[in-house]
Amino acid sequence: MVKIILDCFGGDHSPQAHVEGGLRALALIPDLYLILTGDETQLRSCLQGRDYDAARLEIIHAPQVIGCDEKPTDAIRLKRDSSMMKAIMLLRDRDDIAGMVSTGSTGALVTGALVRIGRLRGVIRPAFCPLLPTMSGGIVGICDSGANVEVDAAMLRQFAIMSSLYLENVYGVAHPRTALLNVGKEAEKGDDVRREAYALLGETAELNFVGNMESRDLLSGSYDVVVCDGFSGNVLTKTTEGTALELLKKLKKDIYSRWIYKLGALLMKRMFMEEKEFMNYQNYGGSVLLGTSKVIVKGHGSSKAVAVEKCIEQAYKMEISGLGPKIEAGLAPYEHYEA
Amino acid sequence: MVKIILDCFGGDHSPQAHVEGGLRALALIPDLYLILTGDETQLRSCLQGRDYDAARLEIIHAPQVIGCDEKPTDAIRLKRDSSMMKAIMLLRDRDDIAGMVSTGSTGALVTGALVRIGRLRGVIRPAFCPLLPTMSGGIVGICDSGANVEVDAAMLRQFAIMSSLYLENVYGVAHPRTALLNVGKEAEKGDDVRREAYALLGETAELNFVGNMESRDLLSGSYDVVVCDGFSGNVLTKTTEGTALELLKKLKKDIYSRWIYKLGALLMKRMFMEEKEFMNYQNYGGSVLLGTSKVIVKGHGSSKAVAVEKCIEQAYKMEISGLGPKIEAGLAPYEHYEA
Numbered sequence: 001m002v003k004i005i006l007d008c009f010g011g012d013h014s015p016q017a018h019v020e021g022g023l024r025a026l027a028l029i030p031d032l033y034l035i036l037t038g039d040e041t042q043l044r045s046c047l048q049g050r051d052y053d054a055a056r057l058e059i060i061h062a063p064q065v066i067g068c069d070e071k072p073t074d075a076i077r078l079k080r081d082s083s084m085m086k087a088i089m090l091l092r093d094r095d096d097i098a099g100m101v102s103t104g105s106t107g108a109l110v111t112g113a114l115v116r117i118g119r120l121r122g123v124i125r126p127a128f129c130p131l132l133p134t135m136s137g138g139i140v141g142i143c144d145s146g147a148n149v150e151v152d153a154a155m156l157r158q159f160a161i162m163s164s165l166y167l168e169n170v171y172g173v174a175h176p177r178t179a180l181l182n183v184g185k186e187a188e189k190g191d192d193v194r195r196e197a198y199a200l201l202g203e204t205a206e207l208n209f210v211g212n213m214e215s216r217d218l219l220s221g222s223y224d225v226v227v228c229d230g231f232s233g234n235v236l237t238k239t240t241e242g243t244a245l246e247l248l249k250k251l252k253k254d255i256y257s258r259w260i261y262k263l264g265a266l267l268m269k270r271m272f273m274e275e276k277e278f279m280n281y282q283n284y285g286g287s288v289l290l291g292t293s294k295v296i297v298k299g300h301g302s303s304k305a306v307a308v309e310k311c312i313e314q315a316y317k318m319e320i321s322g323l324g325p326k327i328e329a330g331l332a333p334y335e336h337y338e339a
Numbered sequence: 340m341v342k343i344i345l346d347c348f349g350g351d352h353s354p355q356a357h358v359e360g361g362l363r364a365l366a367l368i369p370d371l372y373l374i375l376t377g378d379e380t381q382l383r384s385c386l387q388g389r390d391y392d393a394a395r396l397e398i399i400h401a402p403q404v405i406g407c408d409e410k411p412t413d414a415i416r417l418k419r420d421s422s423m424m425k426a427i428m429l430l431r432d433r434d435d436i437a438g439m440v441s442t443g444s445t446g447a448l449v450t451g452a453l454v455r456i457g458r459l460r461g462v463i464r465p466a467f468c469p470l471l472p473t474m475s476g477g478i479v480g481i482c483d484s485g486a487n488v489e490v491d492a493a494m495l496r497q498f499a500i501m502s503s504l505y506l507e508n509v510y511g512v513a514h515p516r517t518a519l520l521n522v523g524k525e526a527e528k529g530d531d532v533r534r535e536a537y538a539l540l541g542e543t544a545e546l547n548f549v550g551n552m553e554s555r556d557l558l559s560g561s562y563d564v565v566v567c568d569g570f571s572g573n574v575l576t577k578t579t580e581g582t583a584l585e586l587l588k589k590l591k592k593d594i595y596s597r598w599i600y601k602l603g604a605l606l607m608k609r610m611f612m613e614e615k616e617f618m619n620y621q622n623y624g625g626s627v628l629l630g631t632s633k634v635i636v637k638g639h640g641s642s643k644a645v646a647v648e649k650c651i652e653q654a655y656k657m658e659i660s661g662l663g664p665k666i667e668a669g670l671a672p673y674e675h676y677e678a
Contacts, residue, residue, distance in 0.1 A: 069525065107523075135585050146522055149530045183485055183573045184446075186408065190570065191488045215574045216581030231529065232571045234522045235554045239575055242555030243582040246474050247618075254610050264606030271593050271600050279586075 008038035010104025021308025072107035099295025126291035136221025153196035176224035179213035282307035347377035349443025360647025401425035411446035438634025465630035475560025492535035515563035518552035621646035
């Protein structure tokens with residue numbers, strides 16, 4: 001049995017989407033055991049009348065909710081009875097639990113994970129690694145996308161090793177093509193951190209380092225993993241999502257402006273629905289936190305049932321693939337670079 | 340007469356697009372005087388048989404071209420007879436010339452401008468400010484988009500003042516809504532530089548500072564100017580352009596996959612052409628370098644005639660709006676913050 005906690009509150013569609021997504025994951029994965037944290041009355045009411053394997057579902061009551069605008073350090077100190085903090089404490093205290101999924105406050109989750117859960121051996125700082133779809137039908141991982149706004153070259157190398165192992169072991173990508181986000185292709189581009197990282201990545205035998213990537217090429221399909229500081233990684237990820245969403249909105253608005261366009265769009269309805277699904281981040285799971293001693297997956301705040309289900313699947317796959325021990329082994333040769 | 344130099348080489352469509360764009364600008368603006376730099380034989384051959392006001396067009400022969408992959412410091416030192424360096428030296432030496440437009444190497448242009456042209460009084464570092472179209476039909480300026488990969492808070496405030504004045508005086512945007520690019524809306528988000536900049540921007544009376552902007556909202560139309568370091572500004576700009584281009588490519592490919600989609604697209608042909616034009620950066624001019632003592636506009640390397648024309652118009656408007664003196668006046672109250 002793989003035991004995973006699902007923090008059912010703090011998301012836009014809590015707790016309905018979480019219960020629904022959780023039940024779907026339970027039906028899909030026979031050896032999954034799910035622990036829901038949150039207000040028990042509300043969770044029981046969502047479960048009422050549903051058909052599921054009750055022997056693999058547990059509820060831990062947690063009446064409080066951490067809001068997205070709460071200060072992380074206050075939230076983890078003062079809201080010990082929140083669905084997220086209960087989940088984090090359970091994950092810390094119980095050896096039989098493999099990981100957790102949350103769609104709540106990113107700041108509180110990162111702070112809570114760092115302070116209460118801790119890191120894998122050798123990890124300087126955990127980092128987020130969300131996935132985006134590429135135009136060649138694959139995926140690309142972005143690491144770090146926001147956990148660390150300031151980084152050094154040794155951290156960037158660790159992000160590269162961790163995210164390469166993630167793509168390889170959880171998504172079956174052989175020798176992930178790993179690039180460094182920069183303002184140009186040439187080795188000397190960027191600041192000192194980038195230039196040092198370029199050299200470090202190049203001399204790391206375990207990596208398939210393919211050089212600098214300019215942000216305009218993110219979706220081209222030429223890269224499997226992009227390594228960056230959390231500030232520019234956040235900009236890279238959110239700009240891609242934002243641009244895709246705004247363009248789809250504009251397309252829709254323009255279609256409704258003339259009847260002939262509406263007619264044309266009717267013929268293309270299926271295609272437009274496929275485009276929409278293609279660009280829907282809900283289909284690509286959450287942003288996993290790499291480097292913590294237990295599996296932690298952060299779903300979008302706006303996650304619906306399908307996204308919650310994907311996040312649980314991700315957490316499950318990370319655990320059964322043995323990613324944690326593999327990351328420790330992968331980082332071991334470079335421990336002397338630690339800060 | 341407003342005299343502007345056009346560096347006709349170093350672009351993908353040099354020199355045809357430049358000569359064509361230059362002639363269009365000459366026809367459009369009666370008091371524009373254009374100085375073309377580049378290989379005279381090639382330029383004369385492009386001009387042959389064309390109808391234009393020869394009294395407002397001058398050619399300065401420059402046989403060399405700076406390539407995009409040349410090291411900027413070497414290029415400006417060794418290629419004094421290049422179209423770009425000739426332009427920069429003319430701009431420096433002749434008081435009657437207002438500015439220059441180039442579609443060549445960004446690195447060489449920035450280095451050349453810094454070393455040979457110099458800054459307006461009070462400017463710590465010049466910064467690029469390209470424009471992108473927003474979904475509400477307006478434009479948004481991004482400053483800095485790549486001239487300075489490392490910044491401090493005082494520089495970010497200067498970028499805000501310079502780009503606000505640019506949008507206001509050259510594009511008629513009243514009280515430009517000015518935001519700081521960050522990983523979240525809250526004042527305490529980001530690193531120390533961001534937090535300090537947030538405070539500085541808030542206390543700058545001349546600015547209409549509206550707080551932090553998350554990158555997903557860039558195209559929303561809620562902001563006129565976004566202030567950032569050159570690294571993340573480059574990521575913001577290039578990711579937006581890259582995502583839009585990749586999505587358009589995907590749409591086109593998918594349309595061709597089934598005859599019914601092709602039929603639908605036929606009915607929507609005009610709409611798709613408008614979308615394409617909307618997302619075509621060639622229509623929005625170049626990335627202006629704010630803070631240099633003379634006007635400098637950098638066009639995309641792939642600029643065609645229409646883009647070159649827009650860049651010349653931009654340079655002209657910057658000069659006649661008196662942007663330079665206005666920037667000096669705008670920065671004057673904050674000189675004590677200089678590094």
